[in-house]
Amino acid sequence: MNMNQKRLFIVATLLLFSAFISNAQDRPIGYWREHLPYGSAVGIATDGRTIYTATNFSFFTYDLVSGEMTPYSKIDGMADIQMSCIGYDATTQTAVLCYQNSNIDLFRNHSFYGLPDLKLKAVTGSKNINAVYTEAGYAYLSTDLGVVVINLNKEEGEIKETYTFNQNGQQVPVTNFGAQGNYFYAATPGGLFRADKNNSNLQNVNSWQLIGSGKSLTCLAFIQNRVYATGTDSLYILDSDSLKYVLRTNNRTRHLDTGTNALYFSLENGAKVVKMDLNYNALDSISFGLLHQVLEITPDNVWVADEYSGLSKLTSESTYSAYAPPGPIAATAPGLYAENKNFWIALGSYNDLYQPVGNTLGIASFKDETWKNYTAYNFPPFYNDVSDFIVTTKNPVDGSIWYGSLRSGLFILKPDGSYVFYNHGSQLEPKEGDTTTIAVNSIAADEYGNMWFTQHGSKHELAAIAQDGTWYHFSTPYLRVYPHGAAGLVIDNSNQKWFYAPNQNAIIVYNDNYTIDNTADDKYIFLSGLQSGIAGSRVLCMTKDKNGNIWVGTDDGISIFSCADQVLQGTCIGERRIVQYDQFAGYLFQTEQVNTIAVDGANRKWVGTNNGVWLISPEGDKVIYRFTIDNSPLPSNTIQNISVDGVTGDVYISTEYGIMSYRSTATDGGTVNSNVLVFPNPVPSGYKGTIAIRGLVENADVRITDISGQLVYRTTALGGQAVWNGVDYKGHRPQSGVYLIFISNKDGSQTNVSKMVFME
Structure with a gap:
């Protein structure tokens, strides 16, 4: 043949x-996918056809002709996250992406070229990149070290030289840099420095003339042979060898941009775009959330980078339209639940004392490849002082999604889009000593269709809603030993409810004896410290594996209760398992803060810590994978939550800087x-x-x-x-x-x- x-x-x-x-x-095994917010813009640049948008957690482009938006992340080759500023050089057709940690990416022809030299440079003090200016194949970075000059004519870029500035013998940072005519200008907290472009020794501080000594300058702008600078609350114009006061802005200017016969002020306090003509008459003023920059392509085509509204186009004298690729409204998601190609997140927050912080970003869902965000800004039930949703799970009986708030109660979103919101006036109990707070901080379903949850800080911290809608409340004397001590609810194979005291190494196990309506036959036990086999000083998470064992994550590793059905007898002690990794033996995850543990279809454990994600074997004696920011697209090593989609094998990983999913090798078997x-x-x-x-x-x-x-x-x-x-x-x-x-x-x-x- x-x-x-x-x-x-x-x-x-x-x-x-x-x-x-x-x-x-x-999608193939090993496939990473990002689920990042794109509506938090911190900088914009353009080549006339495409707008390049820098965000806190990602980067995207917007085609002004087709309207197409293309998101990028570490999966696509970005070196980092948390951008600080962006610029575009027309000569080399290169966008210069600068990060808060001083890393640099050059983006051209849809590819990224990393330039980590500044990030890796060993210096004393800050290396922050404050702004970027491009001209004729070079990028000039305004940094706390001075002006770093990058040659963009080389494919991967090259740092050519650095200009430093001193005042009274002390080096000063550069807040902005630019050029007008034959001169370079550098804005600093000590005044304005000027030098001839053709000077061959710009690295020598004596080549620069100081103008306006003592004026703390933040921004520069150049228009019609004029040089403008902003101070803390003022606008100046260069008048020969001095800075002439023009007007008071009343607050700090974050960015000063130019347009056709106009100046645009991005004001920090009050977050406004103020447009002025060159006679300093105010032409327009539009309020934003946290404004960063204005970009005028034409007078009728003006764009704004705002940290709350994202990339926005001014559509009239007082309105704008926002543009961003689909995604969650925020990066932080302490609550996460995934199932059958869909997932749901709770976008709230709490502090180190496990207290709500007033985060009103609400909840979100990714269903049928479509994002939907429910916030205090677009969802009427959340308008009135609703905040800090931190947990979510699914009711397996009716498919509704349950969200718990550390401040505002229990929200249930039904498959048809209707909802039930239990808050004040419901059978939920407020926090003792604070009647304004109703905290539902963990939720779990039992095998009979009852939904159980903890009411953190209330009189009865364990509660349930039966399948028929009847409410039940439970208490134990141990909750008085550790007041407000209920979180992380898990139901074991014996229908026992396990929950722990936040910021303590204490666990309570409650057994209702399969009679939810009869508390007379209920039993409970209190487990605490090393005598109970609990590692560390704080319990941070719990989960049940496929063998019915309870895995407890703490601030010093993992304890395993492999005798959960016997726990009420007082003989079940948590095991601090000794495992062998390479040539070293030690307790399982000893010294690691274990924030979350998830179980996949093969009973393997996905462990989230402050040092990345581990996949370990069912018994924990073998490391299968370890993912960090250095060997994966993870945006952060601080892992908040992990949820495994048993149908697809996708592992959803929530970090402090965004969510990623990874197509793993295990699914739920039938x-x-x-x-x-x-x-x-x-x-x-x-x-x-x-x-x-x-x-x-x-x-x-x-x-x-x-x-x-x-x-x-x-x-x-x-x-x-x-x-x-x-x-x-x-x-x-x-x-x-x-x-x-x-x-x-x-x-x-x-x-x-x-x-x-x-x-x-």
């Missing part, structure tokens, strides 16, 4: 077996093989990724053979999904053709045969 005949045979075979092959290819999916299928020529077989009976035996029955590969499913690296036992890639996949549970009562095609 020649090569053309072989290819024809493979295509014909593929068509013949098309009924067995998924026509909806899925009792039968259901809708078995092989992807990619066909396997394209040259493909070196992981092949996944999903929809399997739990922990299935999976054997892959060629069409003649010769074994190519054998494995055990990770929960409901088997994975294969695409090579046989000899390390060779199989030849082109059809391969059979034989699937069976342990006793052989559930079997399935699927097919896949290799293309070469």
Whole structure:
């Protein structure tokens, strides 16, 4: 058979077996996806066709002609997050992205080129990048070290030189930099420095003339041969060798921009854009949230970077329209629940004392690939002093999503879009000593359809709403030992309720004896400290694994209660498991602050700490993955929450600077093989990724053979999904053709045969 005949045979075979092959290819194993906010703009630049928008957590472009918005993140090659400013050089067609940690990216032709030299430079003091100015193939960064000059003509950029400035023998930072005519100008807290562009020794501070000594300057602008500078609350114009006072701005100018015969002031306090003509008559004034910059393309095409409204276009004298790629309204999400390609987040906050902070950003959902945000600004039920939603989960009976607030009660969002909001006037109890606060800080469903939750700080800190709508309240004397001590509710396989005292190493287990309406037969136990096997000084999270064990995360590692059904007998002590990593042995996650633990379909544990994410084996004795900001697109090593989608295997990771998801190898297994999916299928020529077989009976035996029955590969499913690296036992890639996949549970009562095609 020649090569053309072989290819024809493979295509014909593929068509013949098309009924067995998924026509909806899925994302591959190992795929990262960002879920970042794009509505927090801190800087903008343009090439005339595209607007480049820097945000606190990401970066995106907006095509002025097509209206297309393209988001970018570390997944796409960005070096960092938390941008401080941005500029664009027309000569080299390069956008210069500057970060708060002094890192730098050059963006050209849809690719990023990292320039970490300034970030890595060992100096005493701050290296903050305050502004960027570009001209003729060079970028001039205003930094706390001086002006850092970057040669953009080199593909990856190169720091050419640095200009430093002194006053009274002390080096001063540069807040802004620019050029007019034959001169460079640098604004500093000590005044305005000027030098001839053609001076070959600009690194020598004596090459610069100080003008307006003692004036603390923040911004510069250049228009019609005029040089403007702003001070703390004033506008100045350069008049020969002096700065002439023009007017008082009454507050600090964050950015000073120019337009057609106009100046734009981005004012910090009051957050306004004020437009003035060159006779200093106010032409317009529009209020924003936290204003950063104005960009005039034409007088009728004016754009604004605002930290609350994002990239906005001024549409009239008093209104604007906001533009941003879809995403959550905020990065911080302490509450997170994922299921079947959808997820829900709670966007509130609390301080180190576990107290609400008045965060009104509400809640959000990502459903059917569509984001929806519910905030105090766009959702009427949240208008009236509603804040700090910190937990969320799903009611498995009716599919409603439950959100708990550390200040404003319980909000239930139903599948049809209707809602129930329990706050003041409901059967929820306020916090003792603070009747304005109703705190619901953990929620869990039991196997009977009852929804349980903790009312942090109330008289009865454990409560439930039965499936028929009846409310129940419970208390234990131990809650008086640790007042306001209820969080992190978990229900074990014996229907016992486990919860802990925030900022303490104490756990309470409550057993209602399967009689939710009868407290006379209830029992409870109090666990505390090392005598109970609890590591550390603070319990931070709890979860139940697939074997019914309770995993407890603390500020000093993990304790495991593998005898949860016996805990009321007083003989169940948490185990501080000793594990061997490389050549070292120690307690599981000793010295690590464990913020969250999630269990995947293979009973493996995803552990979130202040030093990144670990995936460990079911018993915790093996590290499978570790992800940090250095080896993954994670925006931060501080992990707040993790939720695993058992259907897709996606692991949603909430960090202090945004949410990422990772397509992992395990899914939830079923009792039968259901809708078995092989992807990619066909396997394209040259493909070196992981092949996944999903929809399997739990922990299935999976054997892959060629069409003649010769074994190519054998494995055990990770929960409901088997994975294969695409090579046989000899390390060779199989030849082109059809391969059979034989699937069976342990006793052989559930079997399935699927097919896949290799293309070469």
